[in-house]
Amino acid sequence: MTDSLNPGQNPRAQAAGAKRRRLMAAAAEVVHRQGVERTTIADIARAADVPTGNVYYYFKTKDDLVAAALAEHSRQLDAVTGELDRLTGPRERLKALVAGWVEQRDLAARFGCPTGTLAAELDKRTEGGLDAEAGKVVRRLLDWVAGQFRELGQPDPDGLALTLVGAYQGMSLLTNALRDPEIMTKEGARLTDWLDSLPDGREG
Template sequence: MPEMPDKKARLTDAAADLIYRKGFAHTTLADIAAAAKVALGSVYYYFKSRNDVARAILERRQFEIEQLFEKIDRLQTPRERLRALVEVWIETRDNDARYGCPIGSLCHELAKGRGPLSGEAAEPFKMLLGWCEVQFRLLGKPDQEAVALGLHLVAALQGISLIANALGDPDTILAEAAYLGDWLRDV
């Protein structure tokens, strides 16, 4: 992450955590300021507006995805890399069941209704889809099929996070991850 004043970092940390757990709509600037131990008025020294806070978190999610890819891309084969992506969902299944997918829930909330942030909100999904597409192409799939397979994988991961969250049951993620693991073996 680019250098950041300590206080801005604290605010962004607090905002990311609160918005993940309570949703953007139910997180107030006062909540964020209190959690970061900063006065309410000071928030506006670092952020132009409430939407600007959302933008900062969106950028953070993108950075986290880049970091993940950097790590996973060291694996030898595209199949191993795709498996590693599925394993991330297994590792985070308890949080996903409680609060939803950190990427999907935010994108969903900000894209809805074609608000002012809907453009940026799609970016994390585009990254995920683009990366998966590359892996499937490296597996020898023709262009169009690689897109379809990437779409299917990301949809499955996002959908199972949604279901797990609605049901409050992390085991559904375990079941779907097992399914996707088998699928990746044969695809």
């Protein structure tokens, strides 16, 4: 919802909210491209077109910005799955999810999966607890995918969700390591064929 759709809100609060959202989106983008350790608050401020000094009003530390990046990943995931939920059936939703992954193949070739690479980097840190927050984003995706397999009447929806999301993480990793976007294209086609081959457990 845009600020213009909330006319009762104080204009100053609207501006502050818009600036915070810009910083969150910039944090997600810059951390994905550069990694946590190489990213500075100044980098994020520049990407968001916000004076560096103003960033500290919203986020006191770089870890706060990394947490904001994770929140942005979660928001983007909710937006994607919300759109997919408008499709007719679970098989179509899962195939559209795979198609969306493949569309991001050039980005994956350069930087890998946004959430997966961030989760792997945060796992190497010894403090902060942000690795657990990254895991929650991955869990949200797994739960949504499992829900689709469940609706399709599959006997092991959680296991199938792990298979599909694990395949995505694997092909993202290889695409990035080999700098070859066509890996996503080919493996995405395999996943689509696999989804098509699954029987509809609701029938009969």
